[in-house]
Amino acid sequence: MCVKVVCVGGGPAGLYLAILLKRQSPSHDITVHERNPEGSTYGWGVTYWRALLDRLHTYDPESARAIEESSVRWHQGVAHVRGQVTRQPGDPGHGIGRHRLLEILAERARSLGVRLEFEDEIAPGSLPEADLVVAADGIHSALRTRHGDDFGTQLAEGRNHYVWLGTTRVFDSFTFAFAETEHGWVWCYGYPFDGANSTCVIECAPETLTGLGLDAMDEGGQLGVLEKLFADILDGHALIGGSSAAWPTFRTLTNRTWHHGNLVLLGDAAHTTHYSIGAGTTLALEDAMCLADVLRRHGALPQALAAYERQRKAELLSAQSAARLSARWYESLPRYIDLPPHRMFALLGQRHSPLLPYVPPQLYYGLDKAAGRLEVLRRIKRWLGPRAARALHVRS
Numbered sequence: 001m002c003v004k005v006v007c008v009g010g011g012p013a014g015l016y017l018a019i020l021l022k023r024q025s026p027s028h029d030i031t032v033h034e035r036n037p038e039g040s041t042y043g044w045g046v047t048y049w050r051a052l053l054d055r056l057h058t059y060d061p062e063s064a065r066a067i068e069e070s071s072v073r074w075h076q077g078v079a080h081v082r083g084q085v086t087r088q089p090g091d092p093g094h095g096i097g098r099h100r101l102l103e104i105l106a107e108r109a110r111s112l113g114v115r116l117e118f119e120d121e122i123a124p125g126s127l128p129e130a131d132l133v134v135a136a137d138g139i140h141s142a143l144r145t146r147h148g149d150d151f152g153t154q155l156a157e158g159r160n161h162y163v164w165l166g167t168t169r170v171f172d173s174f175t176f177a178f179a180e181t182e183h184g185w186v187w188c189y190g191y192p193f194d195g196a197n198s199t200c201v202i203e204c205a206p207e208t209l210t211g212l213g214l215d216a217m218d219e220g221g222q223l224g225v226l227e228k229l230f231a232d233i234l235d236g237h238a239l240i241g242g243s244s245a246a247w248p249t250f251r252t253l254t255n256r257t258w259h260h261g262n263l264v265l266l267g268d269a270a271h272t273t274h275y276s277i278g279a280g281t282t283l284a285l286e287d288a289m290c291l292a293d294v295l296r297r298h299g300a301l302p303q304a305l306a307a308y309e310r311q312r313k314a315e316l317l318s319a320q321s322a323a324r325l326s327a328r329w330y331e332s333l334p335r336y337i338d339l340p341p342h343r344m345f346a347l348l349g350q351r352h353s354p355l356l357p358y359v360p361p362q363l364y365y366g367l368d369k370a371a372g373r374l375e376v377l378r379r380i381k382r383w384l385g386p387r388a389a390r391a392l393h394v395r396s
Helices: 012-024 050-059 061-069 098-111 142-146 206-211 219-229 280-297 301-331 341-349 361-395
Strands: 004-008 029-034 045-049 072-081 084-097 115-118 132-135 153-167 174-181 184-192 198-204 249-255 263-265
Touching: 004 012, 012 029, 012 098, 012 280, 045 050, 045 098, 045 184, 045 280, 050 061, 050 084, 050 280, 061 098, 072 184, 072 341, 084 098, 084 184, 084 341, 098 115, 132 142, 153 206, 153 219, 153 301, 184 206, 198 206, 249 301, 280 301, 341 361
Parallel strands: 004 029, 004 132, 029 115, 072 174, 132 263
Antiparallel strands: 045 084, 072 084, 153 198, 153 249, 174 184, 184 198
8 A cells, every 4th residue: 555654854764754654665756854954964973782782783774784884983981080081891882873864764765766855844734635633843842832722741840050062171971070160060072973074962961051151151251261171082183063052951741642643753753862862863763663663564544653652651661761760870070070980970870770869879889780790690600500510410
């Protein structure tokens, strides 16, 4: 059966859904409408992990190969605190420039016959006729806003302020840096996304922002202050800004339901998770995979959209919990920052634990280390068990 799909928003989720639907049936009539010019995008690089790459190879090997070839990798995290550097091995991470990711997905979509309409803003009140309309137009989704009561949209403001920057300093690891000022701490998350650039997300508490005067400076003034604070990790490289000097707070968006009639929400139009867990793009692409799957399995659209909502809401629970706890860890930074750096970094890695906010940090660190040793002993015991049994059998 040929269906007509209109996707409003040409970000990763909208483009990838179009790719998957065209792969399912070349006869589907699919158009992606993007209000911005082709090649223009916000942000710098995005992160993802091996599990996503494996799924991309399963769903569309051609675009997955291009994404993998254009990505950089790291295998550890490093924290800079009060002149001390602490390193910890971790799961391999991947970074890719957002511009390059969109370029790959747009090229692949076109090759499959998807129509891409750039500089084409769709008014919520005059949608094109279609069997399915996909709102993939981000957290500020005009389509979702028009039906906000039907979707049950809620926004929760975070406490800390952040700014998304770039730099030509190419980090060799996922880098955390904490800078102390007379008005409180400012910290940076840095990661590479190609051979010449890295992303720097910089965050601080509201009293630190105003105390340093960052809220009253133009972008040039802000960059100058931040370059001095993080001179040790930038190693002489400059920070690169965007088009705004604003420091927003992160807004966590949820919706009671994800579909209304033939309109369905995708990616940041449906949900957001705090950037400190690095999962936004991954979750949006997984939305597209799920929606494509249920549309293939269910003949009737209402049943397909209901199945999509149930599945994705259930799958998002762990990520949303981790994001809330991660944001809370940074909002409570004074609780951890005076620990020895290696302990502070260890608890940074444990920030998704629901127990951590309620257990004294030093005690939690000790309990976690003890639990780790017990797990090692359990593994040794499991490994020795069959061997010990065989040894006794031989002796007898």
